[in-house]
Amino acid sequence: MSQGAASLPARDPQPRTRYDAVLLVSFGGPEGQDDVLPFLRNVTRGRGIPDERLEEVAHHYRHFGGVSPINDQNRALRAALTAELDRRGLDLPVYWGNRNWDPYLSDALRAAHAAGHRRLLAVVTSAYSSYSSCRQYREDLAAALEETGLTAEVQVDKVRQYFDHPGFVGPFVSGTRDAIRTVLDEIGPDAGPGDVHVLFSTHSIPTVTAVASGPPTADLGPDGAYGAQHRAVAEVVMAALASGTDAIEVDWSLVFQSRSGSPHTPWLEPDVNDAIGELASRGVRGVVIVPLGFVSDHMEVVWDLDEEATATARDAGLAVSRVPTPGVDPTFVTGLVDLVEERHTTGEPDGPVDRPALTPLGPWYDVCRAGCCANPRGERPAVAGLA
Numbered sequence: 322m323s324q325g326a327a328s329l330p331a332r333d334p335q336p337r338t339r340y341d342a343v344l345l346v347s348f349g350g351p352e353g354q355d356d357v358l359p360f361l362r363n364v365t366r367g368r369g370i371p372d373e374r375l376e377e378v379a380h381h382y383r384h385f386g387g388v389s390p391i392n393d394q395n396r397a398l399r400a401a402l403t404a405e406l407d408r409r410g411l412d413l414p415v416y417w418g419n420r421n422w423d424p425y426l427s428d429a430l431r432a433a434h435a436a437g438h439r440r441l442l443a444v445v446t447s448a449y450s451s452y453s454s455c456r457q458y459r460e461d462l463a464a465a466l467e468e469t470g471l472t473a474e475v476q477v478d479k480v481r482q483y484f485d486h487p488g489f490v491g492p493f494v495s496g497t498r499d500a501i502r503t504v505l506d507e508i509g510p511d512a513g514p515g516d517v518h519v520l521f522s523t524h525s526i527p528t529v530t531a532v533a534s535g536p537p538t539a540d541l542g543p544d545g546a547y548g549a550q551h552r553a554v555a556e557v558v559m560a561a562l563a564s565g566t567d568a569i570e571v572d573w574s575l576v577f578q579s580r581s582g583s584p585h586t587p588w589l590e591p592d593v594n595d596a597i598g599e600l601a602s603r604g605v606r607g608v609v610i611v612p613l614g615f616v617s618d619h620m621e622v623v624w625d626l627d628e629e630a631t632a633t634a635r636d637a638g639l640a641v642s643r644v645p646t647p648g649v650d651p652t653f654v655t656g657l658v659d660l661v662e663e664r665h666t667t668g669e670p671d672g673p674v675d676r677p678a679l680t681p682l683g684p685w686y687d688v689c690r691a692g693c694c695a696n697p698r699g700e701r702p703a704v705a706g707l708a
């Protein structure tokens with residue numbers, strides 16, 4: 322990477338803290354047809370989006386009976402985290418709360434407080450830096466503390482963004498290796514590495530939000546920390562595949578999916594479907610789709626990739642395979658508990674412990690910089706940051 326850690330602002334000393342419980346923080350999703358519109362109104366709250374427009378997105382959920390897979394995935398992740406914490410003898414119960422659906426963050430905070438917990442360490446199901454994937458969760462936690470009247474009593478810190486932690490990256494490496502083989506087999510016996518292209522896909526965000534991602538004084542390129550982090554992780558995955566006994570080298574690119582908002586507002590491009598069309602016209606015969614931006618197989622993965630992008634590829638005559646998300650892969654679960662332990666053992670951010678990171682950008686900040694991942698629409702109070 323040309324833009325390395327050297328251009329990031331310095332870290333400040335923070336007070337010593339140890340934790341009473343882990344707070345698993347996620348997006349939330351509907352669990353039946355009647356939940357779908359209220360859920361979408363929650364997601365878009367404050368922006369006056371008409372129900373007709375929301376009904377277009379609702380269609381994805383309606384197709385699956387109004388049920389998003391995300392809540393069951395979080396139930397499984399919570400159970401897996403609990404088991405791994407127990408195995409290590411760490412006495413940290415795991416509470417679970419969502420930004421947009423039941424169980425809400427405020428429910429989780431009330432339950433943790435009622436059980437006597439005062440210092441919570443949040444693990445968010447989101448690996449990268451941007452307003453939607455980091456700061457908005459920190460703001461929603463601050464708002465939930467306000468709402469429950471617990472601001473003065475309960476402290477919520479957060480483990481660092483883990484885009485380049487080996488626990489998050491590992492499952493993508495093995496999954497991508499397997500998927501390349503699957504696609505080569507599907508193309509046929511004459512297929513070679515030049516026939517396949519790896520598409521690393523992540524959520525598109527408005528370009529202004531991308532530029533504002535990461536610490537305000539960092540210079541991480543035209544799409545901010547969000548773009549730089551994804552490119553750096555993709556490079557790590559491809560470098561891992563290019564080494565060892567069964568080394569393979571194929572072309573790759575970073576693409577974006579699930580854009581919403583006004584068509585007049587620029588969002589990160591190219592869209593995964595456009596990229597697939599472009600590859601087909603260049604004579605590529607197969608694509609591997611890596612959902613690099615996502616932690617579990619939720620709606621953006623099972624609809625936008627498995628239904629839409631896969632159909633785009635098949636219609637263009639391409640072989641296609643989608644790599645699994647980390648989900649509850651033991652490597653990922655172990656990695657998340659390592660991240661918890663990293664903060665819990667020393668009780669300090671940026672503490673004197675091993676803080677593994679696979680890209681020159683990391684390890685990312687334990688405590689977000691002031692103004693980090695700003696929302697172009699304005700700032701709200703946030704936990705787990707400086708000022």
Ligand SMILES: CC1=C(CCC(=O)O)c2cc3nc(cc4[nH]c(cc5[nH]c(cc1n2)c(C)c5CCC(=O)O)c(CCC(=O)O)c4C)C(CCC(=O)O)=C3C
Nearest residue numbers: 348350364378389390391447453454524526581619620621
């Ligand atoms: C970066 C990013 C992640 C990854 C990080 C993370 O995982 O947090 C993510 C995840 C998710 N996004 C999700 C769902 C939605 N995102 C929306 C809208 C938006 N996402 C955005 C960005 C992201 N989103 C943005 C800039 C918007 C528009 C503005 C706004 O509304 O903030 C909308 C509104 C309708 C629409 O506009 O399409 C919905 C329904 C679900 C749940 C899926 C399920 O139910 O299984 C998940 C995990």
Ligand SMILES: [Fe+2]
Nearest residue numbers: 453524579621
């Ligand atoms: Fe989203």
